[in-house]
Amino acid sequence: ALVIWLMPKFPASKKYGKSFDWIGFLILGGMFSSLILGIVKFSNYGNLSSANVLIPLFIGIDLLVAYVIYAQKFSKHALVSLSLFKSINFSGATVILLMSGITVNGAMFLLPLYLQNVRGLSVVWSGTYLIFQGVSLLVSRTQIGKLTDRIGTRWVVLVSVVIAVLSTLPFAFFDANTSKYLIWLMLFFRGIGQGGLT
Incomplete structure (x- = not known):
């Protein structure tokens, strides 16, 4: 409601006559849903040979192949054009974004499990603990842009990686009796660290 009310209108400068690619959207949506379902089933069953795990994974892989074929055949209106990957900068940025996403979000997947299964906290209290990370992410993001403008991204990212690693390593040694502070x-x-990495 606020976006509709307050967001300025930015009309398109050119009319390209390109419509939304519903077929590509459905294929990619099915692919991601199937792969995520397969991964969740794997975490439940712990066995990669189970049909409950393999079927969604194979469907996801088949849909990925189907999208690649579809995007090559209908490259003009594909949701994600494969020609983007011909750009070294785009491909490199995609790989780095994937790796940083795994690094940052991998820990965010494990932390609630630690808080709930090892420390015995409820879902609500686990979320409350994670507020500390969210607040510092928010605070650091406002300063990261200024730092990047002043000294460039290289040192911001390198220092952020060091901070992220040094603040994540202690969790390997934490147990049920570790101080909440x-x-x-x-x-x-x-x-x-996550703010600088992002």
């Missing part, structure tokens, strides 16, 4: 502090620093 130490956990909050490490989560706070993880948020700073």
Whole structure:
């Protein structure tokens, strides 16, 4: 409602006559849904040879292949044009984004499991603990842009990687008796590192 009310209108400068690619959207949506379902089933069953795991994974892979064929055949109106990957910058940025996403979000997948299964916290309290990381991420993001403008991205990212690693490593040694204040502090620093990485 706020976007409709307050967002300025930016009319397209050119009319390309290109419509939304519903077929590509459905293929990619099915692919991601199937792969995620397969991964979730794998985490439940712990067995890659189970049909409950393999069927969604194979459907996801088949849909990925189907999209590649579809996008090559109808490249003019494909949702994600494969020609983008001919650009070294685009391909490199995609790989780096994937790797940083795995790094950052992998820990975010494990932290609630630690908080709930090892420390015995409820879902609500686990979320409350993670607020410390969210707040520091928010605070650091406002300063990261200024730092990047002043000294460039290289040092911001390198220092952020060091902060993220040093604040994530202690979780390997945390147990049910670890001080909650130490956990909050490490989560706070993880948020700073994550902000710089992102």
